[in-house]
Amino acid sequence: MANGDSISIEVQDAKAAAKLEKVPMLAHPKNENKGWKKGIAITDFVLRLGALAAALGAAATMGMSDETLPFFTQFFQFEASYDDMPAFMFFVIAMALVGGYLVLSLPFSIVTIVRPHAVGPRLLLIITDTLALTLSASSGASATAIVYLAHNGNASANWLAVCDQFTDFCQGVSGAVVSSFVSVALLVILVILSACALRRN
Amino acid sequence: MANGDSISIEVQDAKAAAKLEKVPMLAHPKNENKGWKKGIAITDFVLRLGALAAALGAAATMGMSDETLPFFTQFFQFEASYDDMPAFMFFVIAMALVGGYLVLSLPFSIVTIVRPHAVGPRLLLIITDTLALTLSASSGASATAIVYLAHNGNASANWLAVCDQFTDFCQGVSGAVVSSFVSVALLVILVILSACALRRN
Numbered sequence: 001m002a003n004g005d006s007i008s009i010e011v012q013d014a015k016a017a018a019k020l021e022k023v024p025m026l027a028h029p030k031n032e033n034k035g036w037k038k039g040i041a042i043t044d045f046v047l048r049l050g051a052l053a054a055a056l057g058a059a060a061t062m063g064m065s066d067e068t069l070p071f072f073t074q075f076f077q078f079e080a081s082y083d084d085m086p087a088f089m090f091f092v093i094a095m096a097l098v099g100g101y102l103v104l105s106l107p108f109s110i111v112t113i114v115r116p117h118a119v120g121p122r123l124l125l126i127i128t129d130t131l132a133l134t135l136s137a138s139s140g141a142s143a144t145a146i147v148y149l150a151h152n153g154n155a156s157a158n159w160l161a162v163c164d165q166f167t168d169f170c171q172g173v174s175g176a177v178v179s180s181f182v183s184v185a186l187l188v189i190l191v192i193l194s195a196c197a198l199r200r201n
Numbered sequence: 202m203a204n205g206d207s208i209s210i211e212v213q214d215a216k217a218a219a220k221l222e223k224v225p226m227l228a229h230p231k232n233e234n235k236g237w238k239k240g241i242a243i244t245d246f247v248l249r250l251g252a253l254a255a256a257l258g259a260a261a262t263m264g265m266s267d268e269t270l271p272f273f274t275q276f277f278q279f280e281a282s283y284d285d286m287p288a289f290m291f292f293v294i295a296m297a298l299v300g301g302y303l304v305l306s307l308p309f310s311i312v313t314i315v316r317p318h319a320v321g322p323r324l325l326l327i328i329t330d331t332l333a334l335t336l337s338a339s340s341g342a343s344a345t346a347i348v349y350l351a352h353n354g355n356a357s358a359n360w361l362a363v364c365d366q367f368t369d370f371c372q373g374v375s376g377a378v379v380s381s382f383v384s385v386a387l388l389v390i391l392v393i394l395s396a397c398a399l400r401r402n
Contacts, residue, residue, distance in 0.1 A: 084357035087346040119400055126396045130331070134389055137335050138342035145288045145343035149350070150358070156285035157351070159360040188335055191392070195327045198399045199320055 037116035040197045044125075045109045047186050047193070052102040054183035055136065058176045059095035062088060062143070065172030069165060080166040087142045088173065094139035095180060098132050098187075105129075112197075119198070126194040133187040140180035147173050238317035241398045245326075246310045248387050248394070253303040255384035256337065259377045260296035263289060263344070266373030270366060281367040288343045289374065295340035296381060299333050306330075313398075320399070327395040334388040341381035348374050 066081035082088040105128065108121045115121075150170055153161035163170035267282035283289040306329065309322045316322075351371055354362035364371035 080357070085355065086349060123396060123400055127393050130334070130389055130392045130396075133331070134334065134338050134385065137338040141339035141342040142346035145346040146350070148287060149347070149360075154286065156281065157360070157363045159350075159358070162358045184335065188331055191331045192328050195324060195331075195396060195399060198396060199324055 034116050037197055038113060040193055041109070041112040041116055044190060044193055044197075045106070045113060047190055048102055048106060048109050051183045051186035051190065052099055052106075054179050054186065055095050055099040055102060058140075058179035058183060059092050059099060061172055061179060062095070062176035063092045065169055065176065067166050067169035078165065080162070080169040082173070085146055087146045091139045091143040091176070091180070094135050095176075095183075098136045098183065101128065101132050116197075122194055122198055126191060126198065129187055129191050129194065133184065133191060136180060136187055137184050140177060140184055143173070143180070144177050147177055235317050238398055239314060241394055242310070242314040242317055245391060245394055245398075246307070246314060248391055249303055249307060249310050252384045252387035252391065253300055253307075255380050255387065256296050256300040256303060259341075259380035259384065260293050260300060262373055262380060263296070263377035264293045266370055266377065268367050268370035279366065281363070281370040283374070286347055288347045292340045292344040292377070292381070295336050296377075296384075299337045299384065302329065302333050317398075323395055323399055327392060327399065330388055330392050330395065334385065334392060337381060337388055338385050341378060341385055344374070344381070345378050348378055 062082050069078035108125055111121045151163045153159050263283050270279035309326055312322045352364045354360050
């Protein structure tokens with residue numbers, strides 16, 4: 001393992017230096033560095049739990065949002081559900097995927113707490129977090145575009161606002177979108193934290 | 202600067218080790234490491250140029266997409282333009298911002314080529330790249346949701362497809378969306394490359 005090599009070289013150097021003179025400053029920054037990295041790893045774990053809750057909350061809220069209007073004609077009942085809109089279905093699937101990924105990433109986050117200097121798990125986390133961030137931002141943004149249209153309509157394309165009728169549905173969907181943005185913000189912070197922690201080994 | 206300290210310690214160690222014995226293996230991995238980092242930095246620069254072209258292309262294509270139908274009534278002329286849709290306006294603004302950011306980031310990318318071991322510029326690039334990625338993915342996805350709706354319409358909400366009339370407009374808009382996804386993919390690769398390059402210093 002290449003990492004092991006560099007460590008053994010460092011030990012050799014330390015020994016060589018110790019033969020010449022006492023160098024207490026060599027040990028001190030290493031410990032301080034470790035505490036700082038452990039702090040980042042614990043923050044990472046806590047934020048990951050927050051992002052997990054936000055993602056699963058968004059998926060559940062969107063998945064359970066449906067409304068049936070209290071009046072109907074002989075042939076037709078007015079009903080709105082998330083599976084009427086492809087963007088909302090993509091939102092539910094993507095948010096459930098991000099939530100599942102965040103659950104699976106928790107053990108790796110714990111590994112970085114136990115071993116603050118391990119590079120492998122952190123690198124894996126930053127790569128997968130970036131992909132989860134992209135998925136999460138895309139699904140949140142596409143659902144937002146549709147929610148905006150449902151609230152306001154569009155005069156040029158002659159698309160009417162449907163939120164006047166389906167008030168509860170629109171409220172549930174808007175809440176899910178807000179929750180997805182919380183998860184996006186937390187994932188951005190997670191990526192930046194991991195980058196800072198990777199900085200010095 | 203803390204980084205400078207650690208470098209000076211390393212030089213001291215190397216001197217101390219050199220006094221005791223010849224250690225050619227100390228010099229070799231360092232050089233190899235530097236070449237590897239330089240390769241990543243050059244790839245970063247090239248991909249950054251690609252992402253820049255894709256982002257500016259997307260903004261320009263969307264910004265110039267408008268179509269006026271060849272028939273009109275006495276009071277109304279049928280015209281479609283990107284500023285009819287808030288999602289498309291957000292797309293143009295966000296893509297222009299990402300393009301502008303990518304131009305400004307080129308000097309920092311050149312700094313990482315010249316100094317492959319500099320941590321500061323790389324850390325700055327990974328943080329700002331993550332933000333640009335989020336912005337780019339959001340604007341691309343929201344425009345995609347509207348483009349899909351323009352192509353297919355939605356029976357549940359009674360929104361009709363408008364691409365039957367505005368064929369050229371829809372083609373231009375779809376091209377812009379595809380171009381934005383190219384820029385998103387390149388930004389994801391840029392973030393992952395930067396993370397790999399930060400790994401060992």
